[in-house]
Structure formats: C-alpha cells, structure tokens
Amino acid sequence: SSHEHKLNFKKSKELCLSYIQDAMLQKQWKRAAEFLTFYVESLEKDYSREQIGPSEMIWRIGTEILCHHSHSSMREFNCFIEQMKTLGVKRYLKVCLEHVFHLLCHGQIDEAYQNLSLAESWRFGEQTAIQDKEMKLIQAYRGLLDYYSWSKQKSILLEHGLDGFADLSVEQEMHSSFRKAAVNLKEIIKIPGVWDLFVKCYVDLLEFYGDHDEARQVLNEYAYNSKFPANPNAHVYLYQLLKRHGESKKSLVSALKILHDIVPSHELMIDFNTMLQKSKKSKKRRLGLEVIFAVLDYAGWKESVKAWSCLARQVKQIVISEKHLDWIKQEWNCRKDWWPAFHFSRYLAKRNWLENKSLSYEKALVAGILQGKDCKYFKYVSHQGCKAQVKRFRMLKKFVNRHSPVYLRTS
Amino acid sequence: RDFNERCAQCSEVNWGLTDGGRFYCRSCHNVTERTREVVNTDFITNSRVHTISKGSRKQENNDGRCEWYVCEGFQLILKKQAEALEALGVCPQMKDEVLCNFWRCYLQKSKQAYCDRPAGETLRALSACESSTDVDSEPEPPSILHLLSLSESEGDLQTECSFASSRSKVSESTSVYSGSVDGSLYVVKNQKGKLRMTMPMTLSFCYMALLWLREPMTLSELLRFVVEGHIPYLNAFQHFPEKMKLCGLDLKIFCVESWPVYEEVHNKMLELAAFLDLPRFPDITDSCFLHPDMLCIKYLMEANLPDELHNWTCRVVKKIGIGEVDFLTLVPGNKSTRKVKYDILAAAVIVVALKLLFLLDDHYEWLLSDLAEERNKNNKEGCLYFEFKKWYEVVKHSLDVEQKKLDEEKAKYMWRCEKPLFYSVKNKSKVLKRRQMVVNLQNQFGKLSGSVRRAEKPNPSSFQLSWSEENTDGSCFHGHSLKGILQEKCGLLTAMNPDYWLCTVKLCNEKVCGHLAHYRDVDFPQSYHFVLRLFSFLLRIQPSYIHDEVCMIEHKLFNKKLYKKLKYNTVLRK
Numbered sequence: 001s002s003h004e005h006k007l008n009f010k011k012s013k014e015l016c017l018s019y020i021q022d023a024m025l026q027k028q029w030k031r032a033a034e035f036l037t038f039y040v041e042s043l044e045k046d047y048s049r050e051q052i053g054p055s056e057m058i059w060r061i062g063t064e065i066l067c068h069h070s071h072s073s074m075r076e077f078n079c080f081i082e083q084m085k086t087l088g089v090k091r092y093l094k095v096c097l098e099h100v101f102h103l104l105c106h107g108q109i110d111e112a113y114q115n116l117s118l119a120e121s122w123r124f125g126e127q128t129a130i131q132d133k134e135m136k137l138i139q140a141y142r143g144l145l146d147y148y149s150w151s152k153q154k155s156i157l158l159e160h161g162l163d164g165f166a167d168l169s170v171e172q173e174m175h176s177s178f179r180k181a182a183v184n185l186k187e188i189i190k191i192p193g194v195w196d197l198f199v200k201c202y203v204d205l206l207e208f209y210g211d212h213d214e215a216r217q218v219l220n221e222y223a224y225n226s227k228f229p230a231n232p233n234a235h236v237y238l239y240q241l242l243k244r245h246g247e248s249k250k251s252l253v254s255a256l257k258i259l260h261d262i263v264p265s266h267e268l269m270i271d272f273n274t275m276l277q278k279s280k281k282s283k284k285r286r287l288g289l290e291v292i293f294a295v296l297d298y299a300g301w302k303e304s305v306k307a308w309s310c311l312a313r314q315v316k317q318i319v320i321s322e323k324h325l326d327w328i329k330q331e332w333n334c335r336k337d338w339w340p341a342f343h344f345s346r347y348l349a350k351r352n353w354l355e356n357k358s359l360s361y362e363k364a365l366v367a368g369i370l371q372g373k374d375c376k377y378f379k380y381v382s383h384q385g386c387k388a389q390v391k392r393f394r395m396l397k398k399f400v401n402r403h404s405p406v407y408l409r410t411s
Numbered sequence: 412r413d414f415n416e417r418c419a420q421c422s423e424v425n426w427g428l429t430d431g432g433r434f435y436c437r438s439c440h441n442v443t444e445r446t447r448e449v450v451n452t453d454f455i456t457n458s459r460v461h462t463i464s465k466g467s468r469k470q471e472n473n474d475g476r477c478e479w480y481v482c483e484g485f486q487l488i489l490k491k492q493a494e495a496l497e498a499l500g501v502c503p504q505m506k507d508e509v510l511c512n513f514w515r516c517y518l519q520k521s522k523q524a525y526c527d528r529p530a531g532e533t534l535r536a537l538s539a540c541e542s543s544t545d546v547d548s549e550p551e552p553p554s555i556l557h558l559l560s561l562s563e564s565e566g567d568l569q570t571e572c573s574f575a576s577s578r579s580k581v582s583e584s585t586s587v588y589s590g591s592v593d594g595s596l597y598v599v600k601n602q603k604g605k606l607r608m609t610m611p612m613t614l615s616f617c618y619m620a621l622l623w624l625r626e627p628m629t630l631s632e633l634l635r636f637v638v639e640g641h642i643p644y645l646n647a648f649q650h651f652p653e654k655m656k657l658c659g660l661d662l663k664i665f666c667v668e669s670w671p672v673y674e675e676v677h678n679k680m681l682e683l684a685a686f687l688d689l690p691r692f693p694d695i696t697d698s699c700f701l702h703p704d705m706l707c708i709k710y711l712m713e714a715n716l717p718d719e720l721h722n723w724t725c726r727v728v729k730k731i732g733i734g735e736v737d738f739l740t741l742v743p744g745n746k747s748t749r750k751v752k753y754d755i756l757a758a759a760v761i762v763v764a765l766k767l768l769f770l771l772d773d774h775y776e777w778l779l780s781d782l783a784e785e786r787n788k789n790n791k792e793g794c795l796y797f798e799f800k801k802w803y804e805v806v807k808h809s810l811d812v813e814q815k816k817l818d819e820e821k822a823k824y825m826w827r828c829e830k831p832l833f834y835s836v837k838n839k840s841k842v843l844k845r846r847q848m849v850v851n852l853q854n855q856f857g858k859l860s861g862s863v864r865r866a867e868k869p870n871p872s873s874f875q876l877s878w879s880e881e882n883t884d885g886s887c888f889h890g891h892s893l894k895g896i897l898q899e900k901c902g903l904l905t906a907m908n909p910d911y912w913l914c915t916v917k918l919c920n921e922k923v924c925g926h927l928a929h930y931r932d933v934d935f936p937q938s939y940h941f942v943l944r945l946f947s948f949l950l951r952i953q954p955s956y957i958h959d960e961v962c963m964i965e966h967k968l969f970n971k972k973l974y975k976k977l978k979y980n981t982v983l984r985k
Contacts, residue, residue: 006669006670006672007669007670007821007824008668008669008670009668009669009826010668012821012822012824012826015818015821015822016822016823018822019819019822029859030859030860030861031860033856033857033859033860033861034856034857034860034861035822035823036852036856036860037852037853037856037857037860038822038823038824038825040849040852040853040856041825041826041827041849041853043845043848043849043852044827044842044845044846044849058852062852062856065856065859066859069859071858071859072859076855079855080852080855083848083851083852086848087848
C-alpha cells in the first residue's frame with residue numbers, strides 16, 4: 001500500500017536524527033543530548049544493510065556532544081567510550097585510536113599510553129587481520145609516546161649531567177624508551193603515507209645516537225620514494241638534515257630545487273634565493289631569479305620586505321653589471337600583464353608608503369626597473385621619499401633615472 | 412512424542428513430522444521409518460474451544476510456559492483496549508456486549524473456535540508452501556527463513572532470526588518457531604477468503620463497536636488516542652500474563668513498528684463488517700454525534716470559526732442530502748455506496764462552506780476581510796464582524812506551534828517496550844546486553860539534556876485547540892458575526908461572493924487509483940491549502956483525504972451545472 005506518510009520506527013528515528021543534526025549545527029548541546037536519548041533505542045534494531053548503522057552514529061554524535069557539552073567530564077567521556085568499544089567489533093581499534101587522540105588533547109598522556117598498550121594486545125579472530133591498518137597506527141602512536149618519554153628522560157639527564165650527577169636508572173629507562181620507540185616508528189614509516197610527525201621523531205632519535213647514515217637514508221626514502229605521496233615537508237626535513245650535517249651546497253640546492261617545483265611559495269625559498277644569488281655559476285643565479293619572482297607571485301608574500309629586498313638586490317646587481325638583462329626580460333614577460341595591478345598600483349603605493357617605508361623602498365626599486373621611472377608606483381614613492389628628504393630615496397631616484405634606458409630594452 | 416534418538420545420518424536430535432506422519436531429521440532431511448500414532452487433528456478443536464471458553468485452564472509445561480493461540484493474544488489485547496476506552500468515557504456496553512460479540516462472531520466465521528471442525532490447516536500449513544513450485548512433491552516443512560520470505564515482511568526479521576541453526580527441542584504441540592501454537596500460520600501470506608487478524612485490525616474492531624453504539628468518538632479521535640498512548644496498541648502484548656511466552660514469529664504478529672493509518676483501519680473495518688455478515692448498523696440520525704451537523708459544531712469550535720457558520724454548513728448538508736439517515740448509516744457488504752467517513756466529511760463540509768463565503772482564491776478573502784474591517788470601525792452593534800485576516804493570523808500561529816510540537820513528538824517516540832523480547836533463547840543474552848547499554852546511554856545523555864525526560868502522557872482531551880471567549884486579546888472568534896461579509900437580498904442574508912471554483916472538474920475513479928482527486932498543494936491557492944492543513948492537523952490525516960471529500964461534496968452541490976455543461980459539450984460535438 002502506498003502509505004508513505006505512515007509513521008514507522010525507521011522514519012521516526014530518521015526524523016530524530018535530523019533533529020539531532022540541527023541541534024548540533026546550532027551548538028545546542030542540551031537539545032542534541034535530549035534527542036539522542038530517544039535515538040539510542042535503535043541499537044536494539046538491526047541495521048546491517050545500512051551503510052552507517054546506529055552504533056556508529058551514536059559513537060560519533062555522542063563523542064561530539066560530550067566534547068562540547070559544558071557539564072560533561074573526562075570520566076563520563078571515558079565511560080561512554082568504553083561502552084562504544086563493545087558495540088562494534090569491526091570498529092574496535094578505530095574507537096580506541098580516537099579515544100587516545102581525545103585523551104592526548106586533554107593532556108592525559110599516561111591514560112593514552114595505557115589505552116594504546118591495551119589496544120595493541122587485542123586479538124579477535126580474523127578481525128585482527130582486517131583491522132591491520134589501525135593496529136599499525138596504534139603501534140606507531142605508542143612509539144610516539146615512547147619517544148616523548150625518551151625526550152623527557154633525556155632532558156632530565158642533561159640537567160643532571162650539568163650538575164655532575166649521573167642517574168643510571170633514568171639513563172637505562174631512556175635507552176629502553178628509545179628502543180621501543182624506534183621499533184614502532186620504523187615500522188610505520190615503511191608504509192607509504194604522510195608520517196611527518198613520526199619521521200621527525202625517528203630521525204631525531206637516530207641523530208642523537210649518531211646513526212646519521214640511517215637518518216639520511218630514512219629521509220631520502222621519505223622524500224624520493226615514488227610510492228609515497230608527494231609531500232613538501234619531506235624535502236624540508238631532508239634539507240634541514242643536510243644543512244645540519246654541513247653537506248655540500250650542491251646537495252642542498254638539489255633538495256631545495258624540488259621544493260621550489262612543488263611549493264614555489266615556500267618560506268625556504270628566501271634562503272634558497274640567497275644561496276643561489278651568491279653562486280658563481282650563472283645557471284644557479286638564473287635559477288635564483290626564477291625562484292624569487294615565483295615567490296612574489298603569491299599574495300602571501302606581497303608585504304614581505306625580505307622577499308622584495310632579495311628581488312631588488314638581484315635585479316639591481318644585474319642592471320649594474322649590464323649582463324643577463326634578458327633574464328629579467330624573460331621573467332617579466334609573463335608577469336607584465338598582471339604584476340602592475342597586483343603589486344604596483346597607486347593605491348598600494350600610498351598604503352606601502354604609509355605603513356612600511358622599507359617595503360616601499362624595495363618595491364619602488366623593482367618597479368622602477370621593470371616599468372620605468374614613469375610608472376605610478378615609482379613616481380609616487382620616490383616623490384614622497386624625496387619630499388620627506390630621506391636619503392636613500394634620493395639615491396633611489398637617481399639610480400633609476402640613470403638606468404631608465406634599461407627598461408626600454410627589457411619591455 | 413519425545414523422540415530422542417540420534418539421527419542415523421547426522422547424529423543430531425532435531426526431528427520433525429512429514430505429512431505422512433513419519434519422523435524426519437531436520438538437519439539432513441533423512442526420513443525414518445518410525446511413525447507416530449495417528450495425529451488427532453481434533454485435539455486442536457477441543458483445546459481451542461476449551462481454552463477460549465473456559466479461559467484460565469492452560470496446559471502448563473514444566474518451564475512455566477503454557478500453550479496459547481494467537482487469537483487468545485488478540486483477545487487479551489482487545490479486552491485491554493476496551494477497558495481503556497471505558498476509562499475514556501465510552502459506555503461499558505461496548506466492552507461487555509458489543510465488542511465481545513463481534514469477536515466471538517469473528518472467531519466463529521474464521522473457524523478458529525466455536526465451530527465443529529476448524530480448518531485442520533495447522534499441520535498442512537506447516538508442511539505446504541504457497542509458492543508455485545510443484546505441489547505434488549514431497550512436502551517438507553519449510554524452514555523459518557522460507558516462511559519469512561513468504562510473509563509480507565516489514566522489517567528485517569531475517570537478519571535478527573538465527574533459526575536456521577537453532578536446535579531447540581520440539582516440545583508438545585508448541586511450534587519451534589513461535590511461543591504460540593499457531594504463530595507460523597499467521598505469518599504465511601493471506602489465504603483467500605480468510606480475514607487474518609492483525610494489530611491494526613484490533614482498532615478496526617474497536618471502531619466498529621463504537622460505531623455500532625454510535626459513541627461520540629470518531630475514528631480520527633480513536634487513532635489519536637492510540638498514538639497519545641491512552642489506548643494500548645504499541646507493545647500491547649506487555650499485558651499478556653507471564654505464562655504466555657512470546658518469541659519468534661509471535662513478535663512479527665504482535666510487535667508492530669508503525670502507527671496505523673486511517674484508511675487502513677477504516678477499510679479493514681468495512682471488510683470485517685462484511686465478513687461477519689453484520690446487518691445494517693443502527694441509524695445515524697441528526698441527533699447523533701456523528702451526524703455532520705453535530706460534528707461541524709465541534710470542528711467549527713476547534714477551528715475557532717464563528718458559530719454563525721453553522722447555518723451555512725447545515726445548508727450545504729441539507730442541499731446535497733448527506734444528512735439523510737440512509738446516506739450516513741453503514742450497511743455492510745453493500746459495495747455500491749460510498750462509505751462515509753464522518754469526521755472527514757464534516758471537515759470537508761466546513762471547507763466548502765468557507766469556499767462559498769470567502770472563495771479562498773488568495774484574493775477575495777482578503778478583500779472581504781478589509782471590507783469587514785471597515786465595517787467594524789463603524790460597528791455599533793456590539794459583536795464584532797468576522798475578519799478573515801485576523802482569524803488567519805491567530806489560528807496560523809497556534810497551528811504552527813502545535814504542529815512543531817507534534818513533529819518533535821514524532822521524533823521522540825519510544826518504540827521499544829519495557830519487557831525485552833527475543834527471537835530465540837540463543838540471542839537472549841545479546842538482547843539483554845543491548846538493552847542494558849541502551850538504558851545506560853539514555854541515563855547518561857538524559858542527564859546532559861538538562862530537563863527531566865517527559866514521563867507523563869498528556870491528559871486525553873477531545874479538543875486539541877481551544878479558544879476561550881474570556882480572553883481579552885480577541886483571539887476567540889466564536890461569537891463573531893458573519894454580517895460583515897454578507898449582504899441583504901430580498902430580506903435574506905446571502906454571500907457577497909458570487910463565484911466558486913471547483914477543486915476538480917472531473918472526479919477520478921476511486922476504485923482504480925484510490926482517490927477521487929489528486930492533491931498537490933502547489934496547484935491550489937494558499938488559503939485553501941491552509942484550511943486543509945488546519946483540518947489535517949486536527950484529524951491527523953493527510954490533506955488529500957479531506958480534499959477528496961471536498962471534491963465529492965462539490966460535485967454533488969454543483970451536479971446540475973456540471974451535468975448541463977457536459978450535455979452542452981456533447982451537443983456541440985454533434
């Protein structure tokens with residue numbers, strides 16, 4: 001019969017769920033809790049054909065409510081989660097893991113560790129194999145907490161070391177933490193994924209114990225193994241390691257080059273440009289120019305005095321040497337349509353002058369070279385600067401006027 | 412009967428009976444040569460009549476269970492419902508005489524008791540299948556899953572029931588599949604000519620009895636009381652005595668998880684009346700509560716409309732003859748006449764009256780309202796003229812508030828009963844564990860919800876919306892006069908509105924599509940929709956049902972004009 005409006009259990013609970021959802025979206029936690037009490041009886045009905053069953057709903061909704069409700073406590077939360085763990089064996093490890101995250105967020109490190117250990121020892125027939133991924137994560141996080149203990153013990157030792165007291169038991173604990181941590185961290189980073197946190201800790205451990213080769217190997221794998229997802233941080237870590245070990249400029253440059261390809265706006269690009277500008281090889285200097293222009297394509301760098309000063313320095317140097325003007329021409333070609341509005345508008349000239357004289361100085365130099373002395377930005381800033389009788393602006397005006405023809409050649 | 416030998420093939424002890432009276436193993440279907448004594452099909456007759464007429468003597472087994480039949484369960488439920496109705500003010504005759512007799516008549520007609528030889532289908536039903544497979548093949552008792560697949564399933568019994576692997580011992584005349592003796596019978600698809608008892612049908616019985624006695628309770632009211640919890644329905648089986656154990660298929664019969672719909676209950680009632688061969692019901696005269704003139708008074712009050720409108724509703728009723736005794740009185744089995752739904756009819760009459768006076772085309776009623784307002788300013792007569800606009804604002808506000816409450820109530824229904832139920836002993840522990848967890852969670856979040864969980868049912872009341880003349884804020888329109896929108900013609904007051912729009916020019920064939928017309932709110936003026944919505948809320952039914960009745964009334968009312976038009980059309984074509 002076509003009684004679709006008939007109210008039955010399923011519809012009633014769907015309705016209930018929509019009320020819970022509305023309440024949660026409006027942050028009305030009391031109301032959400034109220035409707036949840038009416039929803040929980042769906043646990044007694046089987047929903048095995050649905051994608052998300054009531055047990056998962058209740059877990060997720062209940063967690064949200066308990067997180068935000070003003071009257072809920074950690075104890076209540078823990079009690080709730082323990083019940084959730086018994087509800088769905090297929091989700092057991094996931095629930096454990098999220099519980100651990102919650103505990104960590106509330107600073108309950110020891111409880112988190114206990115829970116992780118407990119979860120690690122869980123076995124349930126074929127479910128153990130099916131939930132293998134979660135298990136690996138649990139082990140990894142336990143490794144992380146072991147690292148954290150190691151770190152604490154290390155700082156205690158270092159303190160005492162200064163005082164001249166050697167604490168043997170702490171040292172032993174420290175080494176034991178190291179071993180436990182290393183085993184688990186090593187395992188997780190073998191699996192393709194984004195493991196920044198684990199990798200950093202693992203490398204820290206390795207470096208402390210002097211295993212630089214292994215550290216280098218690990219980061220190389222992390223950065224260059226194609227099975228791993230492209231991750232700019234991997235390159236950053238590798239670069240930092242190489243820098244720490246005083247590796248050659250060549251290897252530093254190759255590490256940063258990839259970063260430039262992936263994330264042209266990365267903050268390390270400033271260092272990169274600085275490094276490249278100093279190079280004797282023209283190819284490197286050329287790359288440097290490309291790098292700094294690319295950085296300033298991004299809005300985040302618009303007001304960075306450092307970035308502009310790098311560009312200004314390099315452009316100035318090229319203009320003075322009168323060599324490689326074509327480099328500037330190449331870089332400017334694809335930007336001359338939109339950089340003027342983006343960086344060198346009259347409005348920006350006024351604002352920069354008011355807010356940050358150094359910024360306006362650097363930008364004016366670049367503008368003057370790229371667009372000529374008659375461009376809006378340069379005219380305004382240099383005029384203001386000369387009016388204010390600031391020396392460097394007078395110098396700037398002279399410089400740009402002198403090299404004006406350059407503009408004509410680069411446009 | 413206690414055949415405890417191990418099967419030769421699979422060594423299990425799980426015996427059933429073939430039609431030929433031989434034992435066969437349920438696990439591996441190995442048929443033995445062992446036969447049991449001729450099954451006495453009469454035992455069913457005796458024990459049934461025995462248990463029903465005597466009532467209390469039940470054959471008890473060791474474990475405190477007794478044999479019970481499904482119809483006994485229903486009988487208990489009906490009794491409880493009748494008691495509840497009595498508590499609401501219905502005369503005791505209903506319980507003691509009318510309902511009782513109807514029920515006995517039903518049992519007799521459906522050959523479940525009070526007859527010589529009941530259909531000996533118990534065993535046959537268990538062993539035959541309704542499917543279209545080879546009937547002559549060796550019939551094996553179908554597995555529980557098979558039985559379930561034959562039944563109209565509402566819900567997911569298949570996943571909860573793990574009977575396929577259960578190995579309970581077959582005890583004396585108690586089916587493995589249910590606590591009741593004949594539970595499996597009820598689950599199999601309805602056989603022709605039989606009117607199988609269901610939970611919604613209990614309400615059909617009640618309504619039929621109420622109608623017979625011409626009690627002042629409409630079907631929509633009855634259903635509302637059910638939903639509000641004043642009449643046992645959902646989880647009514649809680650009232651069964653301890654000894655009547657419910658499990659397995661019984662749950663499918665007695666555990667409903669939806670509220671019955673007006674149409675469903677009404678149609679079943681008609682079917683039932685015909686099945687029982689009842690004669691013409693007591694006359695519904697114009698002094699009966701169910702007469703449209705009377706019901707209109709009630710609904711007009713509840714809708715906060717002026718009492719003067721009653722004159723107009725009476726006129727409509729009279730004009731189309733729906734106040735006639737023969738029209739209103741139920742004659743079971745007569746398929747040609749359209750069966751009257753008193754409450755919906757009365758509501759529809761009011762809607763038509765409103766349309767006659769106010770047109771309700773989203774323009775005219777507001778114009779009239781402005782006119783009435785003007786007249787009110789100069790009004791010296793003392794009682795206010797009715798202004799549609801004011802009425803709309805007041806009633807809409809209340810309606811929205813109540814509707815919102817009702818919608819929230821729908822989301823807050825608790826379906827599960829106190830007594831946990833299990834399909835088999837096997838999943839008892841699981842069920843109890845779940846139940847415990849549900850209770851824990853309810854407590855935990857109940858504390859966080861800040862308010863005490865409403866434990867009280869609202870007091871039963873005949874009126875859902877009430878308006879008091881004592882209110883000084885002018886929110887009660889009962890005493891208002893319609894003079895503001897009427898004009899005088901030849902000494903009579905008539906409506907200013909000369910027009911009328913039909914809801915539909917052509918009525919559908921109800922028997923084909925179930926409706927006289929098809930209502931979509933976007934196709935009609937908002938005022939009309941509002942009025943439908945109001946009565947839809949009061950009667951707790953879909954607006955389309957009221958719309959159907961409105962169409963029916965309009966066609967009766969303007970019959971001549973329509974007929975003329977049709978005739979004119981055919982003439983033209985020639």
